Amino acid sequence: MDDGTITVGKVYLYGGQVTSWKNDHGEELLFVSSKAIFKPPKAIRGGIPICFPQFGTHGNLEQHGFARNRLWTIDDNPPPLPVNPAIKAFVDLILKPSDEDLKIWPHSFEFRLRVALGPNGDLSLTSRIRNTNTDGRSFSYTFAYHTYFSVSDISEVRVEGLETMDYLDNLKGKERFTEQGDAIVFESEIDKVYLAAPSKIAIIDHEKKRTFVLTKEGLPDAVVWNPWDKKAKAMQDFGDGEYKHMLCVEPAAVEKPITLKPGEEWKGRLALSAVPSSYCSGQLDPLKVLQG
């Protein structure tokens, strides 16, 4: 997507993956590792990988499913879906299963991902997944927009909107806990699936004085992940110190898989905006961020 002067977003057909989203000062808002590999068999480390038809290890497929390491195609003639008139540019990507995919997940589907840039440079991703099985069978899946945000310094970041939520802790065998009343801050590795999270979540980067506001629809859960130093070192496609400059907050449907009957379609949407943080007396007003 190009507005004629500066590139404000980049989408790879490999993975159907957004790898760049910039504000009007040309600053990159998504994190992509300097060691990312942009070809099969692994997914690109950064941007917004799509986890489908499985999130994480919640099933028998490879971690996070296969959509993130398949080649998607562009739909040159997208259908006239309800389009927000304020949208400046969009592209529709399509994924359908190959014969090989059908061997590991025996279901026909059409996945249409619309990536759109809206007013003020907002980025939205809308997934429409349709069951195209002709044998009358339903299918179920889990899903996530595995969004990697670029942050100045992870120790200066807080996440608002997930306080008091229940979560499954992936670092403790997916055991269920309840979060305390304070905003989430980061001092060590985190890998949690917040359940029935609110539709708006804010990531506040104190040093950058920037707040990312995530709005999600059709996606009840939200995963929060940072590998921290030890896991960072163990990842081949991730720099040792890069964990300091990224945070994944991933709108998802994990706890309750989505089931589609033949002919049925599901829609899951993520909208992102980056706004200057209003910072007064060391405290942000979460209500302003989340409602304003």
Ligand SMILES: O=P(O)(O)OC[C@H]1O[C@H](O)[C@H](O)[C@@H](O)[C@@H]1O
């Ligand atoms: O290394 P990947 O397969 O891309 O997964 C990276 C991470 O994704 C999610 O956030 C999961 O909750 C983590 O458990 C996982 O480590």
